[in-house]
Amino acid sequence: MGLGLRFNIVLLSCYLVGLTLSLWPFYQLSRREAMEQLQAQIDVLRAEALSVRKYTTDEIRPLLDDQSGIQFLPQTIPSFSAHTVFRNFRKYYPQYSYKEAALNPTNPANRAKDWEQELIEKLSANRDIDKDITVRTTEEGQQYTVTYPMVIKDESCLTCHSTADKAPPSMVALYGNKNGFGWKLNDTLIAQIISIPMSATETKVWRNLMLFIGISSGIFLALLVLLNILLNRYVISPVNRMAKIAEAYSMGDTSNPEFQYEGTDEVASLARSFNRMRRSLDYAMKELEKT
Numbered sequence: 001m002g003l004g005l006r007f008n009i010v011l012l013s014c015y016l017v018g019l020t021l022s023l024w025p026f027y028q029l030s031r032r033e034a035m036e037q038l039q040a041q042i043d044v045l046r047a048e049a050l051s052v053r054k055y056t057t058d059e060i061r062p063l064l065d066d067q068s069g070i071q072f073l074p075q076t077i078p079s080f081s082a083h084t085v086f087r088n089f090r091k092y093y094p095q096y097s098y099k100e101a102a103l104n105p106t107n108p109a110n111r112a113k114d115w116e117q118e119l120i121e122k123l124s125a126n127r128d129i130d131k132d133i134t135v136r137t138t139e140e141g142q143q144y145t146v147t148y149p150m151v152i153k154d155e156s157c158l159t160c161h162s163t164a165d166k167a168p169p170s171m172v173a174l175y176g177n178k179n180g181f182g183w184k185l186n187d188t189l190i191a192q193i194i195s196i197p198m199s200a201t202e203t204k205v206w207r208n209l210m211l212f213i214g215i216s217s218g219i220f221l222a223l224l225v226l227l228n229i230l231l232n233r234y235v236i237s238p239v240n241r242m243a244k245i246a247e248a249y250s251m252g253d254t255s256n257p258e259f260q261y262e263g264t265d266e267v268a269s270l271a272r273s274f275n276r277m278r279r280s281l282d283y284a285m286k287e288l289e290k291t
């Protein structure tokens with residue numbers, strides 16, 4: 001096996017081992033960064049929902065309180081406005097979803113589905129957890145879902161969520177006396193569940209990975225070509241030329257001129273020794289011919 005081939009095989013093996021070892025940490029890093037970006041999006045959406053809730057409580061409810069006695073207006077309920085705003089938002093981002101899910105909701109549309117119920121029960125059993133993060137596989141692809149427990153901290157919530165006789169009659173007339181009652185202070189049987197799609201994130205992680213492989217392979221190939229040119233020019237080609245002259249000389253052909261190689265490196269020193277040896281041989285041969 002030639003020097004060049006051996007040199008290339010060693011370099012290529014080193015590159016492949018290095019690439020394989022660095023791919024996993026790079027993938028992990030890239031994915032973690034993508035997850036942080038997803039969480040940042042969720043934080044913004046949640047802040048938006050909480051702001052809508054607060055706006056409803058502070059600005060809308062006082063304005064419409066009197067009217068709610070005659071006809072119940074769901075528009076004065078924070079949960080109703082947060083859901084309504086998000087429904088409008090979904091016209092622009094259909095794969096995003098927001099839900100204030102409850103095990104026993106006032107509005108049946110907010111009833112927790114099986115997987116939501118599991119999350120609510122998990123958070124209710126572990127009160128120290130402030131949020132749960134899950135990656136779910138749905139028909140629309142993978143979804144990044146964050147669930148925040150909602151604790152009933154305010155006594156005023158129980159006006160409408162404890163028993164039907166305490167709730168405004170207009171509300172009972174609209175929603176009935178079965179759903180959304182029996183809630184207690186410090187209950188966590190409801191949760192805010194926000195889901196956003198992960199498809200763009202996955203694509204980004206893979207694109208980063210491909211870019212990493214592409215750039216590192218490009219740099220490696222450029223280095224390989226450069227090293228091959230240098231190896232050929234400074235080692236392989238002079239050694240081959242020297243070998244040819246030595247070969248010819250050993251077959252009795254002394255017509256070749258002296259080997260020319262300028263420089264101060266090891267091959268230059270070999271070339272000088274080679275020429276000196278050849279001159280000594282010439283001289284010895286001539287001396288022999290004389291006798």
Ligand code: HEC
Nearest residue numbers: 074077079080100102105106107110154156157160180190
């Ligand atoms: C004036 C009555 C009233 C008060 C006070 C009230 N709610 Fe509600 N709540 C409702 C109604 C009505 C709905 C259903 C709205 C809809 O149609 O989406 C609701 C829905 C909800 C929902 C969504 C799940 C479900 O039951 O449909 C949550 C969560 C919620 N309320 C939490 C609270 C909290 C927390 C408080 C106290 C800060 C509170 N509510 C105070 C009337 C009230």
